[in-house]
Amino acid sequence: MMDTAPLRDAYRALLDAAATVDGSGGTSPAPPAGEWNADQILAHVALVNAATISAVSAVAAGARTTYDNRIALDTWTIERVIALAGGNAGLRERIRIQADALCALGGPMLSEAELDTLVPSLLLSNDTLLVDQPLALRDLISGLADAELPGHTKQLLALLPQ
Secondary structure (H helix, E strand, C coil), X not given: CCCCHHHHHHHHHHHHHHHHHHCCCCCCCCCCCCCCXXXXXXXXXXXXXXXXXXXXXXXXXXXXXXXXXXXXHCHHHHHHHHHHHCCHHHHHXXXXXXXXXXHHHHHHHCCHHHHCCEEEEEEEECCEEEEEEEEEHHHHHHHHHHHHHHHHHHHHHCXXXX
């Protein structure tokens, strides 16, 4: 069984940072050119979560799956998710619920064999290819806690006034 405590902690830190930025009364500086604002960061995270939940669910169902984060980088899709979620508060609630799902699905529900399932993965960041190879499902899940969520937590906190 996978320990999901680090994942839960990473989600908590992200959501706390998002609430802090949202509570700054709109005094957050505009992000640097080419960077995302808080809502765009949260929508991206929600899309990454959805892709991860999809991969976990497919493996649990005994189906073949892939993992590709390109849709989570698409500007139109990000803006659509912001609108559908109802903005910042809705995005934070969506991410909270997704976090609960991933911590339940990625922990006690999956067997070691399922967690070790290799998933063909394509991961990009800022138009840079990071991964183009099969990754164990456990590595996709732990990658959220180890890199994805902390990176976006820092990105959110950088939006706070100095």
